[in-house]
Amino acid sequence: MKYLVSKSDKTLKGSIVLPGSKSIANRALIIHALSYSPYSIENLSDSDDVRVMSQVFNSNTNHFDIGHAGTAMRFLTAFLSQIVGEWTITGSDRMKQRPIGILVDALNKLGARIEYLENDGFPPLKIYGSHLKGCVLELDGSVSSQYISALLMIAPTIEDGLTLRLKNKITSRSYIEMTLKLMEQFGVQHVWKGNEIRISEQKYKALPFSVEADWSGASYWYQMAVLAENVDVELIGLTTESLQGDAMIAQWFEQLGIQTTATEKGSRLTKNGQSLPKYLQLNFIENPDVAQTFAVLCVMKQIPFHFTGLETLKIKETNRIAALQDELAKFGVQITETAHGELKWDGTFPLEKQAVPEIETYHDHRMAMAFAPACQSYGPVAILDPMVVTKSYPAFWEDLKKVGFVVEKVM
Numbered sequence: 001m002k003y004l005v006s007k008s009d010k011t012l013k014g015s016i017v018l019p020g021s022k023s024i025a026n027r028a029l030i031i032h033a034l035s036y037s038p039y040s041i042e043n044l045s046d047s048d049d050v051r052v053m054s055q056v057f058n059s060n061t062n063h064f065d066i067g068h069a070g071t072a073m074r075f076l077t078a079f080l081s082q083i084v085g086e087w088t089i090t091g092s093d094r095m096k097q098r099p100i101g102i103l104v105d106a107l108n109k110l111g112a113r114i115e116y117l118e119n120d121g122f123p124p125l126k127i128y129g130s131h132l133k134g135c136v137l138e139l140d141g142s143v144s145s146q147y148i149s150a151l152l153m154i155a156p157t158i159e160d161g162l163t164l165r166l167k168n169k170i171t172s173r174s175y176i177e178m179t180l181k182l183m184e185q186f187g188v189q190h191v192w193k194g195n196e197i198r199i200s201e202q203k204y205k206a207l208p209f210s211v212e213a214d215w216s217g218a219s220y221w222y223q224m225a226v227l228a229e230n231v232d233v234e235l236i237g238l239t240t241e242s243l244q245g246d247a248m249i250a251q252w253f254e255q256l257g258i259q260t261t262a263t264e265k266g267s268r269l270t271k272n273g274q275s276l277p278k279y280l281q282l283n284f285i286e287n288p289d290v291a292q293t294f295a296v297l298c299v300m301k302q303i304p305f306h307f308t309g310l311e312t313l314k315i316k317e318t319n320r321i322a323a324l325q326d327e328l329a330k331f332g333v334q335i336t337e338t339a340h341g342e343l344k345w346d347g348t349f350p351l352e353k354q355a356v357p358e359i360e361t362y363h364d365h366r367m368a369m370a371f372a373p374a375c376q377s378y379g380p381v382a383i384l385d386p387m388v389v390t391k392s393y394p395a396f397w398e399d400l401k402k403v404g405f406v407v408e409k410v411m
């Protein structure tokens with residue numbers, strides 16, 4: 001199934017209730033479980049990634065399938081390691097190709113016993129959970145910050161706490177900061193000096209909690225705002241004061257002509273009158289999830305770019321470097337991987353353009369959401385397997401219709 005997406009006018013006006021952040025929700029669910037919290041968590045989104053995580057805490061089985069959810073796979077592996085019992089955890093075919101060896105080695109050093117059920121270093125896993133004892137762990141910080149967040153969240157509950165010594169260039173550091181800030185809100189302190197994070201044995205406080213609106217999901221609205229001419233959109237629940245590193249995009253989009261103003265209910269996007277840059281250089285090391293948004297936007301606005309910090313994109317829901325190259329080629333452009341973690345576009349259109357590009361989404365919600373707005377400047381685009389958006393933003397297509405996009409189902 002595919003959706004043919006189009007928009008006939010240049011206006012973007014309306015009020016959109018953004019989903020809650022899946023990153024914050026899945027951390028809050030783990031911390032709530034660790035604090036035996038009697039409170040419910042407000043504003044949990046009904047996205048796949050949050051649903052699979054919630055289900056684990058409301059089930060009485062010891063076998064879990066978390067689908068495509070990286071956070072659930074990594075956070076639960078650590079969580080289950082310190083619950084006495086035998087557990088198996090698996091996921092989608094793609095999840096079975098996303099590495100987890102660094103986390104498994106670390107947990108095994110703390111006293112867990114985790115075995116690989118298919119391929120070494122990858123899910124599915126058999127976890128023999130037990131009493132864990134902390135130590136100083138050296139960990140490669142360059143592959144995924146989710147391993148680090150997973151260990152940090154269980155650190156205060158294990159005997160003697162934990163010291164993580166991070167090696168190599170730390171990726172997605174803003175997500176480690178999100179974890180530590182959230183832990184602080186629940187009463188757990190840390191010391192982060194240089195490349196070492198120390199968490200002593202402590203107790204989480206059980207507290208009521210409400211999840212912030214999702215800034216990564218907001219990025220598509222900023223993108224649509226740049227591609228429109230007449231803009232007045234309120235994003236309900238979105239605040240620039242945020243635990244999310246992706247809140248940074250409010251500043252990045254200023255240079256692309258979008259002003260963010262706080263309202264009583266969230267944030268309002270309007271044009272700030274600034275003309276678009278002739279060239280864009282951005283580093284996504286802290287914000288990998290918005291790279292696709294900016295790549296598609298720059299091509300639509302004919303802004304040549306040089307993007308760095310994309311090292312982790314090949315091990316996400318799909319190989320996002322290859323996916324961007326293949327799908328942007330359908331708009332006539334060739335983007336080049338000039339080095340590991342770098343993409344460049346020279347602003348030219350050397351390839352043949354497809355009249356109505358058919359965008360493969362490769363089980364990646366962000367491919368669908370980043371390419372749909374392309375129709376605002378290119379004309380109709382078809383998005384294949386469009387329901388991939390349910391991973392983080394189930395109401396995405398309904399929200400597009402609210403502001404005048406036409407979304408037609410084609411079999």
Ligand SMILES: O=C(O)C1=C[C@@H](OP(=O)(O)O)[C@@H](O)[C@H](O)C1
Pocket residue numbers: 022023024070071143144145146149171172175288289312
């Ligand atoms: O901790 C988190 O909530 C996340 C961390 C990032 O992953 P990596 O640390 O693997 O880059 C990000 O891409 C992912 O969507 C969510």
Ligand SMILES: C=C(OP(=O)(O)O)C(=O)O
Pocket residue numbers: 068069070071072289316317366392
């Ligand atoms: C990479 C992502 O998710 P995860 O790693 O949690 O599956 C994402 O949402 O872009």
